[in-house]
Amino acid sequence: MTAVGVGGRAERLLNVLGERDLDQMMVSDRSNIRWLSGFTGSAGVLIISARGHVLVTDGRYTEQARDQLDAAGATDVEVVSARTLSDQHSAIIAATGGTTIGAEASVVSHGTWSSFAAQIDLVGVDGVISDLRRSKDDAEVELIAQAADIASQALADVAPIIAVGVSEREIRDELEYRMRKLGADGPSYETIVASGPTNAALPHARPTTRQFVEGDTVVIDVGALVGGYHSDMTRTFVVGEPTDEQQRWYELVLESQMAGLEAVAAGVRVSDVDRACRSVFESAGLSDLFVHGTGHGVGLDIHEEPFLGASGQTELVVGDVVTVEPGLYRVGTGGIRIEDLVVVTSEGHRNLTTHPKDSPCLPSRRTT
DSSP states (O other): OOOOOOTTHHHHHHHHHHTTTOOEEEEOOHHHHHHHHOOOOSSOEEEEETTOEEEEEOTTTHHHHHHHHHHHTOTTEEEEEOSSHHHHHHHHHHHHTTSOEEEOTTTSOHHHHHHHHTTSOEEEOTTHHHHHHSSOOHHHHHHHHHHHHHHHHHHHHHGGGOOTTOBHHHHHHHHHHHHHHTTOSEESSOOEEEEHHHHTTSTTOOOOSOBOOTTOEEEEEEOEEETTEEOOEEEEEESSSOOHHHHHHHHHHHHHHHHHHHHOOTTOBHHHHHHHHHHHHHHTTOGGGOOSOSEEEOSSSSSEEEEEOTTOOOBOOTTOEEEEOOEEEETTTEEEEOBEEEEEETTEEEEOOOSOOSOSBOOOOOOO
């Protein structure tokens, strides 16, 4: 597995903070802490400062922190172990030097913010690290690609067993088992297997004990987790022969998704990608059945910047890893969604998702 080094990330953060007349930041978000230091524990606050970086955690994670920081190349981060919340508070105050510091207002609770604000000046700087995290380096892209390959292979193994009488949860369980067998740390999120005229019409349906019947659309949204990095993919199948309406919907969704992919490139506004997908449905008179955004960034979080929606003005940059996932949904009919995961490159983009999407027909069971 490719190791993800964090060298230079703290300096990049300090450069951005300097543009805001700040020389330090208190980082509380777990994914941001991991991105800056390599530390994966569930308790810790990271101080990135021009005076020296400090990770404050407790005794459960002291040795883990030292090992993970060394492995990630964050050897310039001091690990401070504090047993009680009061001790941790004091250690954080000491690490800041008692002066002004940036903080994640959307992550820190009101009570914690108020407690620190009584002793130091806190300045909200939400979004600074998420913007830096957007452009993935080669090691990050490789881990995401590995995760995408695992999810694609798991679906290739499991899709042939979709049949009348098999339940949504059985397919969910088989997919998650296969991903772990193939080397994933686990699923990226609760795997979606949604079938029939009602469940498949719900974009984020949870798998149930419902058994497939002839004529069902089956929406499968699956991703793997590898080395902390996520993947995300959706494919839709029909149990049996597609009806004329199902075939028409599938071809429209595929056309929409391909138009969105074609639009993905550095310098393109996220709203333009959304527009490319949505215009296909508008031409077909079905735009009201596309009820969510076109996509989102993927990395240490399954949903992160940039978000591909109708009102977004953000421009894609080289290194962005994003989904393109249009869909059509109607209760009584079901739903169809097709989703790929791509990385933005200097030439346009590279698709990390390999599972076929040319047809809603189920693949045949293997005979060997």
